[in-house]
Amino acid sequence: MARGLLLLALLLSACVHSYPPTPLLAPFPSVPQDSFVYTKEAVQAQVVPLQEEKAFRVFRLTYASPLQTDPRNDTVEALLFLPRTVTRPPVVIFLPILHKGESLTDSFARYFAARGIAALSLRGKKNFLKGNQGLLFTKEVFRQMIVDIRRGMDWLEVQTEIDGKRIGICGLSLGAVESVIVAGVDNRVSCAAYLLGGGNIPKILMTSKEKDIVRFRRDTMAAEGLDAEGFYTKMLSGYQDIDPLTYAGRLPPQRVLMVNAYFDTVVRREYANALWERSGRPHRVLLPTGHFTAFLYLPYARWLTYRHFRRCLSAVP
Secondary structure, eight states, X not given: OHHHHHHHHHHHHTOEEEOOOSSOOOOOSOOOOOSOOOOOOOOOOEEEEEEXXXXXXXXXXXXXXXXXXXXXXXXXXXXXXXXXXXXXXOEEEEEOOTTTOHHHHHHHHHHHHTTTOEEXXXXXXXXXXXXXXXXXXHHHHHHHHHHHHHHHHHHHTTOXXXXXXXXXXXXXXXXXXXXXXXXXXXXXXXXXXXXXXXXXXXXXXXXXXXXXXXXXXXXXXXXHTOOHHHHHHHHHHXXXXXXXXXXXXXXXXXXXXXXXXXXXXXXXXHHHHHHHHHTTSOEEEEXXXXXXXXXXXXXXXXXXHHHHXXXXXXXXX
């Protein structure tokens, strides 16, 4: 027991915290034109009871995407975690890492629901970041993902068992990139947490050492007949409207939490710093890890994000 506590103390002592400046930096004065528009109408969702826990219930939620990119992508899937003991709790939307990362975000959702905050944990797209389909297809799937999240909010805000006026969003890695954009274009998001995310999509895709991104880069250049310079130039001209740096800054920095890894080679520190600056320098924790070894701090990250949303969402009128 003593050794475990000592190890925990050593791990936490290596984390670096940065806090919003005093006075707080003002959010950027204007939100860019919404590139993720869709027709807002009643969401025809299927809700199926899935699991009964002592502190919460779990439901499987499915609904049709307003956009079509691939049959494997066009039905949105999520798990809803609903606390038993809280009347009309706030809700946090969780967005996963690239390719089958839902178990991580589900662990956050369970942690929150057991403590009185509802959670909607979305599943990732099955056909995304495939280089042989080209940059335009990848961009359209990304746009579909953002619209699908907003449709999830359309559904949440009319549920009588949830307080649809108190919505937060939290994403890991790819999910953090999505979270920044959703928080930037949709004022229903009151609070946000960006874990292991960054800004400048062209640079991230050019420099990341994550194996799926390396494969995407290689296959895209082969499919489109591009060299590295041509690949970067094409992204630079075509991906600005899906870059988190374009949308960060709507939320005041005290409503945002960031967690990054100091030795990250998937989202390099300079791109994490760019997002932190653009977001108004919110409270940020730098972990002494890489992108994947940040898993060592998962219990701490769950507690940290829960504390952030509990404080932030309770202040929403």
